[in-house]
Amino acid sequence: MKVGIIQQRGSSDRDDNRRRIVEKISELAKQGAELIVNQELHDSLYFCQTEDVDIFDLAVDISDDSKALAPYRKAAKENDVVVVTSMFERRAPGLYHNTAVVIEKDGTVAGRYRKMHIPDDPAYYEKFYFTPGDMDFEPIDTSVGRLGVLVCWDQWYPEAARLMALRGAEILIYPTAIGTSAADSEEEQNRQLDAWMLVQRGHAVANGLPVITVNRVGHEADPSGATEGITFWGTSFVAGPQGELLYRAPRSEEATAVVEVDMKRSEQVRRWWPFLRDRRIDAYAPLAYRYLR
Amino acid sequence: MKVGIIQQRGSSDRDDNRRRIVEKISELAKQGAELIVNQELHDSLYFCQTEDVDIFDLAVDISDDSKALAPYRKAAKENDVVVVTSMFERRAPGLYHNTAVVIEKDGTVAGRYRKMHIPDDPAYYEKFYFTPGDMDFEPIDTSVGRLGVLVCWDQWYPEAARLMALRGAEILIYPTAIGTSAADSEEEQNRQLDAWMLVQRGHAVANGLPVITVNRVGHEADPSGATEGITFWGTSFVAGPQGELLYRAPRSEEATAVVEVDMKRSEQVRRWWPFLRDRRIDAYAPLAYRYLR
Numbered sequence: 197m198k199v200g201i202i203q204q205r206g207s208s209d210r211d212d213n214r215r216r217i218v219e220k221i222s223e224l225a226k227q228g229a230e231l232i233v234n235q236e237l238h239d240s241l242y243f244c245q246t247e248d249v250d251i252f253d254l255a256v257d258i259s260d261d262s263k264a265l266a267p268y269r270k271a272a273k274e275n276d277v278v279v280v281t282s283m284f285e286r287r288a289p290g291l292y293h294n295t296a297v298v299i300e301k302d303g304t305v306a307g308r309y310r311k312m313h314i315p316d317d318p319a320y321y322e323k324f325y326f327t328p329g330d331m332d333f334e335p336i337d338t339s340v341g342r343l344g345v346l347v348c349w350d351q352w353y354p355e356a357a358r359l360m361a362l363r364g365a366e367i368l369i370y371p372t373a374i375g376t377s378a379a380d381s382e383e384e385q386n387r388q389l390d391a392w393m394l395v396q397r398g399h400a401v402a403n404g405l406p407v408i409t410v411n412r413v414g415h416e417a418d419p420s421g422a423t424e425g426i427t428f429w430g431t432s433f434v435a436g437p438q439g440e441l442l443y444r445a446p447r448s449e450e451a452t453a454v455v456e457v458d459m460k461r462s463e464q465v466r467r468w469w470p471f472l473r474d475r476r477i478d479a480y481a482p483l484a485y486r487y488l489r
Numbered sequence: 490m491k492v493g494i495i496q497q498r499g500s501s502d503r504d505d506n507r508r509r510i511v512e513k514i515s516e517l518a519k520q521g522a523e524l525i526v527n528q529e530l531h532d533s534l535y536f537c538q539t540e541d542v543d544i545f546d547l548a549v550d551i552s553d554d555s556k557a558l559a560p561y562r563k564a565a566k567e568n569d570v571v572v573v574t575s576m577f578e579r580r581a582p583g584l585y586h587n588t589a590v591v592i593e594k595d596g597t598v599a600g601r602y603r604k605m606h607i608p609d610d611p612a613y614y615e616k617f618y619f620t621p622g623d624m625d626f627e628p629i630d631t632s633v634g635r636l637g638v639l640v641c642w643d644q645w646y647p648e649a650a651r652l653m654a655l656r657g658a659e660i661l662i663y664p665t666a667i668g669t670s671a672a673d674s675e676e677e678q679n680r681q682l683d684a685w686m687l688v689q690r691g692h693a694v695a696n697g698l699p700v701i702t703v704n705r706v707g708h709e710a711d712p713s714g715a716t717e718g719i720t721f722w723g724t725s726f727v728a729g730p731q732g733e734l735l736y737r738a739p740r741s742e743e744a745t746a747v748v749e750v751d752m753k754r755s756e757q758v759r760r761w762w763p764f765l766r767d768r769r770i771d772a773y774a775p776l777a778y779r780y781l782r
Binding site: 312313314315317328332333349352353354355356357358359362363364387388390391394395396397398399400401402438439440468469471472474475476477478479480481482483484485486487488489 | 647
């Protein structure tokens with residue numbers, strides 16, 4: 197399968213963000229991409245750097261009639277590609293989610309995933325904006341395969357990747373928005389980026405599945421002025437089912453790429469390393485506890 | 490904490506294997522090591538390359554009076570160090586385990602862990618020899634900390650690392666015996682070694698804990714002649730709680746090392762990345778199922 201990734205800078209001009217993505221979908225499809233993955237909350241800036249009730253105005257309907265999805269549905273259909281989008285969902289007044297919506301090649305909505313793990317750190321005040329997902333870790337069936345779509349903070353949780361694998365996901369996909377703070381030393385910034393790749397490539401290995409991660413790039417100021425903002429570290433990547441790196445985007449520039457992923461390799465790898473065979477399910481029930489002391 | 494690791498070639502002469510380890514324990518302790526970790530089944534060759542009932546003769550008593558533990562209890566006491574050993578346990582006639590035994594600085598047994606995940610692959614016929622552990626994923630308390638001791642195949646399972654973390658482990662420790670088959674291409678051999686490091690460094694990240702992995706090294710022939718034997722890939726390593734590599738041993742030679750691990754860093758890292766805070770325990774119960782389709 198040929199996978200297209202779109203790593204771009206966000207701006208406050210949503211129409212422009214959408215226009216640039218739609219153009220890139222068309223370019224990537226012309227290069228053969230069958231599945232195109234976008235970064236987290238690609239239509240806007242990463243607005244969680246400050247807590248402001250007016251920002252909920254950015255949230256959108258994600259029903260099949262959604263105006264926010266329309267350009268992506270059109271682009272998917274015109275270019276005959278599956279597209280993974282990431283939306284700030286307005287579900288009801290006072291109830292908002294961080295939701296990935298997958299569009300089928302014919303422009304219909306294939307499925308949705310509401311981000312389950314919600315962070316809250318200085319400059320990433322997501323618990324203010326996003327209600328934790330209530331659609332479980334459920335892969336989305338598409339014409340290019342059964343997609344284990346997760347979002348950003350989920351990427352640190354082996355449980356999320358494993359549950360997607362146990363429910364038959366054929367690939368793990370993470371739209372994400374993560375970067376460094378100028379308050380950290382360069383050494384610490386590099387350690388964080390390395391840790392982020394390590395843990396996700398680890399999920400590939402543990403589950404014998406390829407992983408696609410698409411991150412935003414560039415600096416976004418903190419509107420409150422409380423911090424120096426976030427420098428999103430790009431470095432979108434694709435790994436195979438042994439965690440082997442198939443593609444790595446630059447750290448500071450926009451990037452698009454078409455990457456070939458051999459979807460048949462997973463079964464070969466899982467025959468060599470049959471981790472699912474030997475799981476000690478008799479001893480795993482305590483994983484559903486907060487802590488065991 | 491200063492951690493000593495002993496990566497060595499195995500031989501069929503058990504007395505010689507033990508003598509060399511005891512010497513190295515003394516050397517590493519003189520260099521300041523407070524905790525010394527050995528490779529899996531360090532007293533013998535890796536005997537699982539073939540299925541032979543006579544090999545059960547190698548299994549040993551691991552009670553407090555164990556003759557097999559005696560040299561390590563003596564070395565721990567004389568050198569005032571905690572020692573992680575790996576034994577082929579004879580529990581009863583026809584009932585054998587692959588068991589890590591941790592010796593306290595005073596020479597007493599601090600605790601035992603029976604390998605929970607048991608592999609079975611060509612040349613790694615462990616299901617023939619080892620009954621799966623029945624002591625759960627339970628850390629072992631010692632004077633140098635609460636040790637999350639796991640063994641080899643366990644290293645591929647995020648569940649094992651997580652359960653140790655949830656039970657308060659302060660460090661993850663993996664005695665192991667893994668290598669390459671000459672039947673695989675050099676590229677495939679390297680991919681396997683990389684995957685092995687990735688998944689374990691991933692456990693460090695996901696749990697905010699340091700990891701110590703000690704592997705055997707060198708080629709061991711297959712007594713049955715069915716395969717070309719195993720070339721154990723050494724590469725013992727120590728990683729910090731962001732998966733950062735603190736030490737990496739050579740791939741083809743014996744090695745000892747003393748590595749400083751900052752045991753206070755985990756809490757700092759977990760404050761930055763509070764993964765335990767945000768686990769979706771309401772959605773994790775299905776992890777205790779074999780598959781969900």
